[in-house]
Amino acid sequence: MTIATHRGSPSFPTVLGSISPSTRDEMDAAVQALQSHKDEWVTRTVRERIALLDRLIQDFAAIAPRWVAACLQAKSVAEDAPTASEEWAVPGPVTTRAGGQVVAQVFPQSTYDRLFFYGVTAEVWMEPGVTVEELPQTQATAYQAQQYEGKVALVLGAGNVSSIGPMDILYKLFVEDQVVLFKTNPVNAYLGSLIEES
Incomplete structure (x- = not known):
């Protein structure tokens, strides 16, 4: 790897061995x-x-x-x-809240996220009434069409x-x-x- 640094600019590594455009x-x-x-x-x-x-x-x-x-x-x-864990990131679990709403945790995904964004979470909340069992029916709707x-x-x-x-x-x-x-x-x-x- 070579690094070219120009005065007044950030340094970005130049990776050798990439394919031609x-x-x-x-x-x-x-x-x-x-x-x-x-x-x-x-x-x-x-x-x-x-x-x-x-x-x-x-x-x-x-x-x-x-x-x-x-x-x-x-x-x-x-x-x-710690930042290396980003490359192995996987999402969190799908759960059901007390009121019955299904929630998928999407952040944090890694140890790095948990350490550096302590207390920060992100979730995708499904429409009310959708259960974990019904969740697959709301996904990949292209497969359900004619x-x-x-x-x-x-x-x-x-x-x-x-x-x-x-x-x-x-x-x-x-x-x-x-x-x-x-x-x-x-x-x-x-x-x-x-x-x-x-």
């Missing part, structure tokens, strides 16, 4: 390929999608340590630093947390039922080859 022709070809296959995606059965998700989980598990190492290197964060035409979505990856872009891709694919063209943020372009691999 896509050319206009490559992007046009990718959009055309997605456009050609978007209707195939919406006809995939739930069983096929579950199989694909299982494969994605296995593939991502295989690259997760390299993903985290690349993120830590790019951010100049030591493996044992057949419809496929769509192509563009996801512009955020640069602040490496997992946001891939989560947005999965959301578009499996919740909104759209095929996706993904553009990484230049800040984490070093993850491009890992995203392609997974």
Whole structure:
């Protein structure tokens, strides 16, 4: 890793080994390929999608340590630093309040969050009357609709947390039922080859 510092500016590490940016022709070809296959995606059965998700989980598990190492290197964060836990973040539990309202904890997600944002929490409250058992019926409503035409979505990856872009891709694919063209943020372009691999 090299660090270039200019007088009066913050220093940002330059990560070596990232993939080259896509050319206009490559992007046009990718959009055309997605456009050609978007209707195939919406006809995939739930069983096929579950199989694909299982494969994605296995593939991502295989690259997760390299993903985290690349993120830590790019951010100049030591493996044992409290901020390293952000790369392994997972959400909290889904609970039912005394009045019956279902709540999903979404923050804090890591030890770092708990330490540095002590007492700060964030929750998603479901509509009154939705129970934990009924929660799946309120999710992935695209699967409950009649057949419809496929769509192509563009996801512009955020640069602040490496997992946001891939989560947005999965959301578009499996919740909104759209095929996706993904553009990484230049800040984490070093993850491009890992995203392609997974």
